[in-house]
Amino acid sequence: MSQEFDFTDHSHRRFNPLTDSWILVSPHRAKRPWLGQQETPMKSTAPEYDEKCFLCPGNKRVTGGSNPKYESTYIFQNDFAAVKTDQPDLQVQNSGKDTLKDRLIKVEGVRGNCFVICFSPKHNVTIPQMSIPALEHVVGAWQTLYNDLAKQARDDHKPFKYLQIFENKGTAMGCSNLHPHGQAWCLSEVPSEVSQEFRSFDKYKHAHGADLLGDYVKLEMEERSRIVLENDSFLVVVPYWAVWPFETMIVAKTKVANIAQFSEKQKHDLAEMMKHLTVKYDNLFETSFPYSMGLHQAPLNATGDELDNAWFHMHFYPPLLRSATVRKFLVGFEMLGEPQRDLTAEQAADRLRKLDGDHHYTEKL
Numbered sequence: 001m002s003q004e005f006d007f008t009d010h011s012h013r014r015f016n017p018l019t020d021s022w023i024l025v026s027p028h029r030a031k032r033p034w035l036g037q038q039e040t041p042m043k044s045t046a047p048e049y050d051e052k053c054f055l056c057p058g059n060k061r062v063t064g065g066s067n068p069k070y071e072s073t074y075i076f077q078n079d080f081a082a083v084k085t086d087q088p089d090l091q092v093q094n095s096g097k098d099t100l101k102d103r104l105i106k107v108e109g110v111r112g113n114c115f116v117i118c119f120s121p122k123h124n125v126t127i128p129q130m131s132i133p134a135l136e137h138v139v140g141a142w143q144t145l146y147n148d149l150a151k152q153a154r155d156d157h158k159p160f161k162y163l164q165i166f167e168n169k170g171t172a173m174g175c176s177n178l179h180p181h182g183q184a185w186c187l188s189e190v191p192s193e194v195s196q197e198f199r200s201f202d203k204y205k206h207a208h209g210a211d212l213l214g215d216y217v218k219l220e221m222e223e224r225s226r227i228v229l230e231n232d233s234f235l236v237v238v239p240y241w242a243v244w245p246f247e248t249m250i251v252a253k254t255k256v257a258n259i260a261q262f263s264e265k266q267k268h269d270l271a272e273m274m275k276h277l278t279v280k281y282d283n284l285f286e287t288s289f290p291y292s293m294g295l296h297q298a299p300l301n302a303t304g305d306e307l308d309n310a311w312f313h314m315h316f317y318p319p320l321l322r323s324a325t326v327r328k329f330l331v332g333f334e335m336l337g338e339p340q341r342d343l344t345a346e347q348a349a350d351r352l353r354k355l356d357g358d359h360h361y362t363e364k365l
């Protein structure tokens with residue numbers, strides 16, 4: 001073997017410093033011939049208002065209440081919340097005798113509240129089809145929720161510690177309602193993904209005296225091969241360690257711990273990045289691109305290291321691989337070994353970078 005190592009041809013593993021785990025990259029497999037079908041781009045035929053939709057303005061919800069005739073964004077408590085503010089205490093008893101149960105069964109109670117955020121009163125639009133000012137309202141709604149829940153935790157001792165804001169878009173991600181909306185689950189504990197990131201931030205700071213994501217932004221701006229979009233406040237990259245084919249991360253260029261700390265300029269800049277990124281996504285396979293996306297930021301009322309280590313960023317995890325209907329599954333080796341991808345992060349970034357981020361493909365239909 002006298003050949004040189006080629007990252008676009010030879011298998012390697014990449015380390016994810018956020019989750020402290022590895023992913024397998026097999027770039028030669030991306031060269032397999034593709035005989036799949038080509039879809040015809042379609043325009044959504046859904047109406048702007050749907051009388052059967054429980055998220056449309058003025059409509060009745062499943063549990064009987066009804067929505068106001070809202071005109072921009074609208075937040076309400078989830079009728080089927082995964083966590084509740086009130087429930088009985090869970091008494092956990094440890095025998096102290098090192099029984100098998102003491103060793104292996106660990107449990108804790110959890111409280112909180114869940115919310116639905118309607119992005120727009122229009123039933124038939126998605127984030128890429130909304131204007132930047134309309135998306136600024138979405139960012140504003142997230143800020144309001146973050147501030148309100150932090151205040152309720154402080155003043156009324158509500159069991160709110162971490163607010164996970166997210167959107168599941170498309171039936172491929174298990175979202176059955178077309179109406180543009182996201183969710184926010186607020187828990188009395190920091191969920192696992194986030195607490196793992198915080199452990200990584202802390203470890204990095206102790207080792208290098210710097211912020212992990214601050215350093216990562218510097219590195220990406222030097223290397224540039226994984227940058228998809230950029231403005232004054234944010235960088236959009238396909239992370240070096242991306243698992244999903246077209247996974248991206250929107251990361252603040254300078255330290256900002258949470259969305260409540262945003263300046264008006266940062267609020268605008270985030271809306272702008274969300275718009276252009278999601279337009280590119282839709283243009284990639286000329287389809288309404290499904291994904292799960294969410295915000296990672298400081299816990300509510302964070303102080304000390306928790307506040308100091310937090311660095312605002314968003315993850316987009318889209319499942320599509322080659323077309324509107326061919327998606328990646330995390331199965332087999334990925335469930336039992338570790339995640340694997342064919343296309344490299346640099347190849348995915350290059351494809352996304354070259355796509356139009358201003359004009360949605362349906363404008364041309």
Ligand SMILES: [Zn+2]
Binds near residue numbers: 056057123
């Ligand atoms: Zn609707």
Ligand SMILES: [Zn+2]
Binds near residue numbers: 018197296313315
């Ligand atoms: Zn994160």
